[in-house]
Amino acid sequence: MSLLALGMLVATGASGEVCTTQSQMTAADRDALASAAHGLAAKVQANDVAGLHAATAAEYAKDLSGIGDVVGGASAKVKGGTLTVEQVYLLDGSQLKRSADGTTTEAQFFCSLNKTVAEADFLISGLAPGQYGFAIVDVKNASTPYRLSFLLRQEGGRWGMAGFYPKPLLAAGHDGLWYWTQARMMTAQKQRWDAWLYYQEAESLLRPTDFIQSTHLEKLKAEESAATPTVLSEGISAETPLVVKGTDGVEYRFTALGVDDSLAKEEVDVAAHLKVDQIGDAAAARKRNADAMAALLSAYPEMRKPFHGVWIFAEAPGQNPFVTEQAMSEIH
Numbered sequence: 001m002s003l004l005a006l007g008m009l010v011a012t013g014a015s016g017e018v019c020t021t022q023s024q025m026t027a028a029d030r031d032a033l034a035s036a037a038h039g040l041a042a043k044v045q046a047n048d049v050a051g052l053h054a055a056t057a058a059e060y061a062k063d064l065s066g067i068g069d070v071v072g073g074a075s076a077k078v079k080g081g082t083l084t085v086e087q088v089y090l091l092d093g094s095q096l097k098r099s100a101d102g103t104t105t106e107a108q109f110f111c112s113l114n115k116t117v118a119e120a121d122f123l124i125s126g127l128a129p130g131q132y133g134f135a136i137v138d139v140k141n142a143s144t145p146y147r148l149s150f151l152l153r154q155e156g157g158r159w160g161m162a163g164f165y166p167k168p169l170l171a172a173g174h175d176g177l178w179y180w181t182q183a184r185m186m187t188a189q190k191q192r193w194d195a196w197l198y199y200q201e202a203e204s205l206l207r208p209t210d211f212i213q214s215t216h217l218e219k220l221k222a223e224e225s226a227a228t229p230t231v232l233s234e235g236i237s238a239e240t241p242l243v244v245k246g247t248d249g250v251e252y253r254f255t256a257l258g259v260d261d262s263l264a265k266e267e268v269d270v271a272a273h274l275k276v277d278q279i280g281d282a283a284a285a286r287k288r289n290a291d292a293m294a295a296l297l298s299a300y301p302e303m304r305k306p307f308h309g310v311w312i313f314a315e316a317p318g319q320n321p322f323v324t325e326q327a328m329s330e331i332h
Contacts, residue, residue: 018092019111019122025090033088033152036159037135041083041148044166045139047075057153057160059128067164074148074166081142091122091132104128120214124151133159136208138169145169149208165209171261172268172308176205180220186306187227193300196232197307199224201259201268241275246295254296260311267308269325272296274314285322289314293331304328 022030043051049068056064091109098104109122122134131154139146151163169175179202186195203220234240241253253275260271274292279285289312297304309327 019109081139
């Protein structure tokens, strides 16, 4: 179950947008949203891209380029699974206003847990005035537990798709709460790099999509911030890279660090983005990536234990990234 579904919520946003969750909805509204979400999830499961296009709200149907690959990838994960609508939200944006130039501003739906300070918030850019819904559909008994979330828009008395957000529920066989618990243990053991990366994985698994925040997720983010290694206190980016020196004195500039589960091993990988001036020939690029892995692990050896290996994404302006992966035992 999503962390967002731990409470039954209802509130009015300060700017007029209204959020109502399923415990406060009429049965008709709840059933209509759940039925629409289940139908969309069934189309994803069947890899029915044409059907999804036909079921998309007109406002968003023109922006479906590339959705075929997304649906195909998700379909392979959820084939044969049981679809369960876990949570639905009714988001009333009928009072949203367009700017003078016709553009839309960020819609804010604040959903407060009745009689408590806990809440779930939806901060969505680009919404035209209207009625919206958000639905979380979990898929069990498939090749891997998966979540299909949908933003919906009401048009002509029916709910159409306005956004699709597929996400795995597990990474290396563990859910987000497991990674959160492990991150806390790592923090207590002063393994701050491991903890910081595990908090990232926990957030990725627990957050249905980027425009949702909740009291629980804010707590996770606060813990992640407290565990952030001192050298990353100003963040990590192309403007403020993490600079690591190799044994030969060569400097490697890392612009992002995260976690990757694409190999589906028993442990997740570290994913590091490396800023380079030129990719160069394949042999030289491969050696540079290997040297960058070794330098990173030499500087922060605690990463060797809880991860399977390291991905390096070497990135140069105007060129395709050069990507390699090695298991920890292969990195020297």
